[in-house]
Amino acid sequence: MNGKGKVxxxxxxxxxxxxxxxxxxxxxxxxxVEEGRFVSIIGPSGCGKSTLFNIMAGLLLPTSGEVTADGKxxxxxxxxxxxxLQKDMLLPWRTIEDNIILGLEIRGVPKKEALARxxxxxxxxxxxxxxxxxxxxxxxxxxxRAALLRTLLxxxxxxxxxxxxGALDAQTRLSMQNWLLEIWQDFGKTVLFVTHDIDEAIYLSxxxxxxxARPGSVRAxxxxxxxxxxxxxxxxxxxFMELKHELIGLLYDKNSGxxxxxxxxxxxxx
Amino acid sequence: xxxxxxxxxPAPDTVISKGEVRKKPETGKAVSIPxxxxxxxxxxxxxxxxxxxxxxxxxxxxxxxxxxxxxxxxGLLDSYYWxxxxxxxxxxxxxxxxxxxxxxxxxxxxxTILGFLTGTFFGALLxxxxxxxxxxxxxxxxxxxxxxxxxxxxxGPVLVILFGIGFPSKVILAFLMTVITTALYAxxxxxxxxxxxxxxxxxxxxxxxxxxxxxxVPWSLPWIISSLRVNIALALAGAIVGEFIASEHGVGxxxxxxxxxxxxxxxxxxxxxxxILSMVMYGGVVLLEKFLSKHLSNIHS
Ligand SMILES: Nc1ncnc2c1ncn2[C@@H]1O[C@H](COP(=O)(O)OP(=O)(O)OP(=O)(O)O)[C@@H](O)[C@H]1O
Ligand SMILES: [Mg+2]
Numbered sequence: 001m002n003g004k005g006k007v008x009x010x011x012x013x014x015x016x017x018x019x020x021x022x023x024x025x026x027x028x029x030x031x032x033v034e035e036g037r038f039v040s041i042i043g044p045s046g047c048g049k050s051t052l053f054n055i056m057a058g059l060l061l062p063t064s065g066e067v068t069a070d071g072k073x074x075x076x077x078x079x080x081x082x083x084x085l086q087k088d089m090l091l092p093w094r095t096i097e098d099n100i101i102l103g104l105e106i107r108g109v110p111k112k113e114a115l116a117r118x119x120x121x122x123x124x125x126x127x128x129x130x131x132x133x134x135x136x137x138x139x140x141x142x143x144x145r146a147a148l149l150r151t152l153l154x155x156x157x158x159x160x161x162x163x164x165x166g167a168l169d170a171q172t173r174l175s176m177q178n179w180l181l182e183i184w185q186d187f188g189k190t191v192l193f194v195t196h197d198i199d200e201a202i203y204l205s206x207x208x209x210x211x212x213a214r215p216g217s218v219r220a221x222x223x224x225x226x227x228x229x230x231x232x233x234x235x236x237x238x239x240f241m242e243l244k245h246e247l248i249g250l251l252y253d254k255n256s257g258x259x260x261x262x263x264x265x266x267x268x269x270x
Numbered sequence: 271x272x273x274x275x276x277x278x279x280p281a282p283d284t285v286i287s288k289g290e291v292r293k294k295p296e297t298g299k300a301v302s303i304p305x306x307x308x309x310x311x312x313x314x315x316x317x318x319x320x321x322x323x324x325x326x327x328x329x330x331x332x333x334x335x336x337x338x339x340x341x342x343x344x345g346l347l348d349s350y351y352w353x354x355x356x357x358x359x360x361x362x363x364x365x366x367x368x369x370x371x372x373x374x375x376x377x378x379x380x381x382t383i384l385g386f387l388t389g390t391f392f393g394a395l396l397x398x399x400x401x402x403x404x405x406x407x408x409x410x411x412x413x414x415x416x417x418x419x420x421x422x423x424x425x426g427p428v429l430v431i432l433f434g435i436g437f438p439s440k441v442i443l444a445f446l447m448t449v450i451t452t453a454l455y456a457x458x459x460x461x462x463x464x465x466x467x468x469x470x471x472x473x474x475x476x477x478x479x480x481x482x483x484x485x486x487v488p489w490s491l492p493w494i495i496s497s498l499r500v501n502i503a504l505a506l507a508g509a510i511v512g513e514f515i516a517s518e519h520g521v522g523x524x525x526x527x528x529x530x531x532x533x534x535x536x537x538x539x540x541x542x543x544x545x546i547l548s549m550v551m552y553g554g555v556v557l558l559e560k561f562l563s564k565h566l567s568n569i570h571s
Contacts, residue, residue: 057473079475089470093488102484103474154474 004070005035005157005190007056012065014051025051027215029065033192033207035157038184040193040201042251043211043219049194050086052216053160056192057083069158079106082156086163086194088147090135096146097122097131103154114153121149125179140167145176152183158190165200174232177204181230198247202226203235210250220250353538361539370519371543377519378509379547381437385444386505393449394494397456401486402478407457414457418450423508426515440512440520447508448501455497459490495562502555506548521547 009031016023025048033039041049054060056067058078067074074080082103090099098105100122101114122128125145135143148164164180165173177200184191195201201208205224212219224243226234234240335355341347342354349357365371400407426443433439463486471481513522521540528536 059469059472078472083473085466085470085473087466089464089466091467091485091488106471106474106476106480106484150474 005188006070007031007033007158007190007192008066008068009052009056010066010068012052012055012067013063014048014055014060015063024215026055026062027217029217031209031218033190035070035190036188037206038181038191038193038204039207039209040195040205041209041211042195042198042201042247043209043216044213044251045196047211047214048216049211050162053083053162053192053194056160057081059083080156080158082151082154082159082189084147084151084159084161084164086166088140088144088167090143090146092135095132095134096127096138099135100146100150100153103150107154118149118153121153125149141169141172141176144168148176148180152187156189158192160192162194163196164193166196173200180204198244198251199235202240202243202247203230208247210247222247351534353535357535358538358542361535362542365536365539371521371524371539374519374521374524375543375547377437378440378506378513378521378544379551381440381509381512381520382444382502382506382551384441385446385508386448386502388441389445389448389505390452390494390498390501392445393452393497394456396449397453397494398460398482398487398490400457401460401463401482411457414450414453418454422446423511426511430512430516435516435518440509440517443512444505444508447504448497451500451504452494452497455493456490459493460486462493463489491562495559498555498559499552502551503548506544506551510544 012026012029014026043049055062058076061076100118104114165176202224208222209218210220226239339355342349342352429442430439467485468481471485510522513520514526517523521543525537525540
């Protein structure tokens, strides 16, 4: 660990304005992530998880609030964190290897050097033989792996992953999860991870943030008490089940979230 | 007003880079691959069809030209106005061996190609430049559309007065014929760039000029390439009209000259030569397209 990668999100609010309609997507969000931790965010669809990531990645300005990394503000500073977007965007006219080294290329790393770094990783993580192929020739899972490799190869202390395994089948998903844990342990990066899969969140994370429905805010922060290294057996342990039960309760307990959101919206429109 | 350019320039049908499925901007539907028939051996079927097509084309050509020749010989068509294929071929041969036809062909194709290349290049630059500023694009768009609708050939006499009766005025007319169309094509490409791709680039810390070079240009290239076929015909029309107005050389001048001395046979020779010329240049553009499409995936930075 290099002692870098601490992230603080302080009192972030985001209201989208469109044709005189206000949509509040985040309301007073606080996160505090120590360096090197693996943190998951779960919450109902539309609660602003991608919005929060876009703000943290410097692609979107918040209405109010602050995001700092290692004490410095990173609002509006694109490229400071590694970010895998929810949509696995590979440039269709580039081969897989050229897609994977895109981030390095943008940073000005010579192509030869970038490829020398990328090829061993492609080999290790199941993209061997597809270096010269174009994205449309790959399966969905392979495309996501390529997008994830591109994010990792971009080599930042903080990595945001927005549902990276959303389109994968259960089996591939499990191997990708183990792979991600391996990488995380090897590189000691701070990872923020959005998922809809509660099992996945528990299995991977140190901490889990549960968001309320729109406008999103942190409803609970839960530390996973299962020691590492974790195995698939842990997924059926009583501790795991207990935690899952608690998280389901938090997620599907509709009382405050929904009402609050509609009230808020009425107020914003007025 | 904003999508008028798009209407003028439909999305290209040419699909660039191996098997890439690109969404058409208007429909938003992916290009679908037709279902295969497995009953037949596809290779042989294709070969047989290709042979049929080639034979069919030859037959149609033979019937057209043979019919023309026969009708003239039988006296059903007036040979003074209609000439006939054999006479046209003979005069063409004479003009090539003893006349100035070779020089004229070089002159016309030179003006066409120069106008085509410069027009396409600067048009593409102009269209791509609209990516940099929405207000600049917004201000320019109506003027671009007006310029596109303007019959530029009508400007011919002015151009000849401005630039003289020599080679430059022909090149400029060919240039004017192509530059605005290409700009509109390139601009529709620019407008259709997937915003998610731009977001991706920015998330990787890209500067605007990097987004331009690595996303906007390669994305718009198929649009620009699809303007090539239209452009070559437009450029040729520009060069010929330039020669019609005033010129000392060129196939267009030869046709006008032949008309004034009522040498109808020579007019037909001009038409014949110009059709060959336009077919050859069209073939060249198709090859250029193939070349560009093939090397598109190798474009970096
Ligand atoms: N550009 C935008 N303009 C207006 N509203 C937007 C925009 N982007 C997102 N929103 C709204 O903000 C809310 C949060 O969107 P966001 O994409 O962040 O949700 P999410 O939690 O990532 O959902 P999912 O789990 O489905 O990916 C949604 O209600 C959405 O309609
Ligand atoms: Mg999302």
